[in-house]
Amino acid sequence: MDYVNGPGRNHLFVPGPVNIPDQVIRAMSRNNEDYRSPAIPALTKELLEDVKKIFKTTTGTPFLFPTTGTGAWESALTNTLSPGDRIVSFVIGQFSLLWIDQQQRLKYNVDVVESEWGRGADLDVLESKLASDSAHTIKAICIVHNETATGVTNNLAKVRQLLDAYSHPALLLVDGVSSICALDFRMDEWGVDVAITGSQKALSLPTGIGFVVASPKAIEASKTAKSLRVFFDWSDYLKFYKLGTYWPYTPSIQLLYGLRAALDLIFEEGLENIFARHNRLGTATRLAVEAWGLKNCTQKEEWFSDTVTAVLVPPNIDGAEIVRRAWKRYNLSLGLGLNKVAGKVFRIGHLGNMNELQLLGCLAGVEMILKDVGYPVKLGSGVAAASAYLQNNIPLIPSRI
Numbered sequence: 567m568d569y570v571n572g573p574g575r576n577h578l579f580v581p582g583p584v585n586i587p588d589q590v591i592r593a594m595s596r597n598n599e600d601y602r603s604p605a606i607p608a609l610t611k612e613l614l615e616d617v618k619k620i621f622k623t624t625t626g627t628p629f630l631f632p633t634t635g636t637g638a639w640e641s642a643l644t645n646t647l648s649p650g651d652r653i654v655s656f657v658i659g660q661f662s663l664l665w666i667d668q669q670q671r672l673k674y675n676v677d678v679v680e681s682e683w684g685r686g687a688d689l690d691v692l693e694s695k696l697a698s699d700s701a702h703t704i705k706a707i708c709i710v711h712n713e714t715a716t717g718v719t720n721n722l723a724k725v726r727q728l729l730d731a732y733s734h735p736a737l738l739l740v741d742g743v744s745s746i747c748a749l750d751f752r753m754d755e756w757g758v759d760v761a762i763t764g765s766q767k768a769l770s771l772p773t774g775i776g777f778v779v780a781s782p783k784a785i786e787a788s789k790t791a792k793s794l795r796v797f798f799d800w801s802d803y804l805k806f807y808k809l810g811t812y813w814p815y816t817p818s819i820q821l822l823y824g825l826r827a828a829l830d831l832i833f834e835e836g837l838e839n840i841f842a843r844h845n846r847l848g849t850a851t852r853l854a855v856e857a858w859g860l861k862n863c864t865q866k867e868e869w870f871s872d873t874v875t876a877v878l879v880p881p882n883i884d885g886a887e888i889v890r891r892a893w894k895r896y897n898l899s900l901g902l903g904l905n906k907v908a909g910k911v912f913r914i915g916h917l918g919n920m921n922e923l924q925l926l927g928c929l930a931g932v933e934m935i936l937k938d939v940g941y942p943v944k945l946g947s948g949v950a951a952a953s954a955y956l957q958n959n960i961p962l963i964p965s966r967i
């Protein structure tokens with residue numbers, strides 16, 4: 567039995583996994599093949615070069631692990647650090663919390679910097695830690711670029727600025743799972759040492775590729791890092807890169823062809839146009855939230871996320887009930903509030919393969935659901951605010967000009 571069937575399409579507005587373009591689905595509908603033939607290495611070689619472009623790096627080395635974001639986290643940590651190493655890590659929501667849990671279970675010595683959920687990483691605390699660490703005991707800074715649980719985007723340029731201001735050599739490890747390929751991400755410019763993302767987010771593929779891109783400094787660190795690693799060991803990959811066969815174990819053939827198609831679409835639209843589209847989607851959503859008289863969980867504009875908006879609901883309303891109704895009555899999938907903000911927010915994911923009119927459908931659905939659960943919203947108010955903005959700002963589709 568297929569539990570998702572309903573008339574029309576499911577309106578998928580969770581902040582990952584996201585909608586997959588038809589071209590990508592078609593590209594993956596193919597037989598298995600021998601990955602030791604010349605075809606897969608040729609395909610992989612080009613994919614690795616193209617992946618660098620979406621991370622904005624020319625010097626980084628990409629690894630495409632058959633895994634999820636969680637595996638990519640583990641790969642970033644275990645290849646660059648040794649047990650007991652001191653790292654600074656920020657908890658601002660559920661995903662940064664889960665990464666810290668992983669860091670602690672891998673036996674690193676984690677300096678946890680906490681912020682209220684809805685606020686960004688506390689960079690003043692980072693500054694004071696860097697200022698008092700002339701002995702360079704801090705080996706890495708771990709930061710989530712975009713906290714998917716609260717819709718908060720951290721300022722990575724500022725983190726780099728602080729590291730440089732104190733001439734601190736700590737590695738900068740960044741979770742770009744819900745940012746890369748939707749929000750501007752500049753690996754080289756920001757001196758990011760390891761950046762990761764997952765295929766099911768802005769790249770709009772199925773889950774299953776964990777992207778890990780390592781700077782030359784990170785590759786150097788991997789030569790002496792003592793953390794135990796096997797499946798995620800970069801050195802196995804590097805050996806096969808040198809041989810020109812690329813894969814130390816079986817890759818997902820179909821996902822590689824899907825990635826080829828996804829990257830082709832990304833380059834056709836243009837990275838900067840993609841960032842602008844996400845900015846429009848984020849802005850339109852925020853305008854709708856304001857028109858409904860509700861508050862964004864994100865407390866300040868400087869942290870507003872263009873990939874996900876967590877909407878605070880009044881205390882007498884259960885955010886989880888909104889998500890349940892959305893799915894049961896309107897074939898709309900919204901994101902639940904997680905952990906500390908469970909029941910207090912619902913999330914609208916607006917990333918990946920999505921356009922403005924799709925978003926308006928979601929916003930119309932949210933209005934009806936809000937009314938269903940007893941919130942006195944004026945139907946059409948959010949849609950009107952969002953569409954008034956969009957009507958003035960949507961450009962022509964790049965490929966149709």
Ligand SMILES: Cc1ncc(COP(=O)(O)O)c(C=O)c1O
Nearest residue numbers: 634635636661712714743744764
């Ligand atoms: C920011 C962030 N990091 C990490 C993860 C974990 O990724 P995965 O579920 O692919 O393991 C997620 C998942 O949503 C995420 O949003």
